[in-house]
Amino acid sequence: MAHQHRGDETRKRILAAAAECFTRAGYDATGVAEICARAGVSKGAFYHHFPSKQAVFLALVEQWLQGVDAPLRAARGAQETTRDRLIGLAQVVEPVFAMAQGQIPMFLEFWRQAAKDPEVWQATIEPYRRFRAAFAELVREGIADGSLRAVDPEAAALAIVSLGVGLVVQAALDPAGDDWGRTADAVLRLLMEGMAARDR
Amino acid sequence: MAHQHRGDETRKRILAAAAECFTRAGYDATGVAEICARAGVSKGAFYHHFPSKQAVFLALVEQWLQGVDAPLRAARGAQETTRDRLIGLAQVVEPVFAMAQGQIPMFLEFWRQAAKDPEVWQATIEPYRRFRAAFAELVREGIADGSLRAVDPEAAALAIVSLGVGLVVQAALDPAGDDWGRTADAVLRLLMEGMAARDR
DNA sequence: TAATATAAACCGACCGGTTGGTCTGGTCCT
DNA sequence: AGGACCAGACCAACCGGTCGGTTTATATTA
Numbered sequence: 077m078a079h080q081h082r083g084d085e086t087r088k089r090i091l092a093a094a095a096e097c098f099t100r101a102g103y104d105a106t107g108v109a110e111i112c113a114r115a116g117v118s119k120g121a122f123y124h125h126f127p128s129k130q131a132v133f134l135a136l137v138e139q140w141l142q143g144v145d146a147p148l149r150a151a152r153g154a155q156e157t158t159r160d161r162l163i164g165l166a167q168v169v170e171p172v173f174a175m176a177q178g179q180i181p182m183f184l185e186f187w188r189q190a191a192k193d194p195e196v197w198q199a200t201i202e203p204y205r206r207f208r209a210a211f212a213e214l215v216r217e218g219i220a221d222g223s224l225r226a227v228d229p230e231a232a233a234l235a236i237v238s239l240g241v242g243l244v245v246q247a248a249l250d251p252a253g254d255d256w257g258r259t260a261d262a263v264l265r266l267l268m269e270g271m272a273a274r275d276r
Numbered sequence: 277m278a279h280q281h282r283g284d285e286t287r288k289r290i291l292a293a294a295a296e297c298f299t300r301a302g303y304d305a306t307g308v309a310e311i312c313a314r315a316g317v318s319k320g321a322f323y324h325h326f327p328s329k330q331a332v333f334l335a336l337v338e339q340w341l342q343g344v345d346a347p348l349r350a351a352r353g354a355q356e357t358t359r360d361r362l363i364g365l366a367q368v369v370e371p372v373f374a375m376a377q378g379q380i381p382m383f384l385e386f387w388r389q390a391a392k393d394p395e396v397w398q399a400t401i402e403p404y405r406r407f408r409a410a411f412a413e414l415v416r417e418g419i420a421d422g423s424l425r426a427v428d429p430e431a432a433a434l435a436i437v438s439l440g441v442g443l444v445v446q447a448a449l450d451p452a453g454d455d456w457g458r459t460a461d462a463v464l465r466l467l468m469e470g471m472a473a474r475d476r
Numbered sequence: 477t478a479a480t481a482t483a484a485a486c487c488g489a490c491c492g493g494t495t496g497g498t499c500t501g502g503t504c505c506t
Numbered sequence: 507a508g509g510a511c512c513a514g515a516c517c518a519a520c521c522g523g524t525c526g527g528t529t530t531a532t533a534t535t536a
Contacts, residue, residue: 270470
């Protein structure tokens with residue numbers, strides 16, 4: 077039991093060290109030896125827990141994807157009107173940015189790798205399509221109940237996702253810049269209000 | 277004279293080959309030997325024209341940055357009202373996407389590299405800030421002449437840039453997807469109309 | 477015009493160093 | 507005892523970059 081626990085511990089250490097290295101230097105530029113050194117673990121231990129360097133990366137992809145999924149799911153159905161739900165959705169980004177906590181460049185690494193590695197692409201593109209479909213559905217509901225203008229739901233969903241992705245990239249390039257959590261909230265709210273029905 | 281011309285020719289061939297390799301496999305994963313092979317050039321020729329592999333990358337960054345700059349500048353001042361100018365700005369993305377022509381993943385490589393290499397960062401961040409400032413100024417003008425709602429100009433500019441960046445990333449991940457030129461136009465138009473004054 | 481000089485363009489073998497991954501030998505818990 | 511777990515020496519392959527030498531095109535001279 078305690079034996080079992082020890083293995084999980086080193087596995088976590090390897091994962092954390094890999095995340096740090098990949099964030100700082102990128103996937104290709106960081107060697108297995110470097111990860112091992114930072115994790116305080118030998119190469120033997122590394123290859124005992126993971127079959128390859130790519131496997132560690134894949135595990136990290138999985139981990140972050142779930143981290144994004146959770147607050148997103150939590151926001152759904154929490155509000156009453158569709159409009160409020162969309163606005164609330166905008167607030168989701170804040171915890172996401174907070175969670176990333178200086179590891180935002182990892183996302184760039186994810187996407188870059190996804191663009192060239194079919195396996196990473198598969199793991200990335202599926203949740204991405206789910207996100208987009210969920211947003212589109214929300215917009216459709218909003219249009220149906222009159223709280224949103226009659227915009228193209230697919231285009232609107234694409235816009236929302238684009239904003240999120242674009243913000244992440246900019247945050248990666250300018251980490252010392254604005255408070256990206258609040259900024260993201262403001263920007264998304266701008267788009268949301270633009271789509272809102274012009275009643276009041 | 278013809279001698280001179282020959283040198284420029286191989287230089288261009290190296291640049292093109294490097295762009296292709298970087299697009300497909302990424303900066304770190306492509307060796308100088310591979311670039312040389314694809315360019316039909318020896319290693320000696322390579323290092324005759326460029327001091328290092330990074331220099332080739334920097335040259336590509338410069339090249340693409342100018343490619344984005346040109347149509348952007350062309351769109352400014354072309355329209356009469358500020359509102360039309362902003363809408364026209366949205367149409368700029370189409371030629372940009374067309375120009376990228378299957379080399380969109382290169383942008384991901386730019387940003388990834390910019391996030392970790394100070395020299396690339398410098399070359400990337402300066403035009404980026406210029407874009408953002410120009411957009412903010414446009415929005416300010418639009419608000420002043422009453423064609424736009426009283427949104428936060430900085431937030432609006434950030435939103436525009438984010439949309440563009442996010443679209444590029446998505447296009448890199450899903451090259452076979454939509455016609456990204458038209459899609460980008462539709463999405464940007466959505467944001468623009470959301471910011472437009474609610475008169476009519 | 478033919479011979480020579482000069483410099484840019486180019487070639488490819490070569491080098492030190494690094495990489496992802498393997499393997500053997502041991503330790504520790506149950 | 508025995509299997510999960512780990513240490514670290516080791517290896518073939520590869521990498522960015524160098525270097526001495528050759529080719530090619532123009533300028534100069536005789």
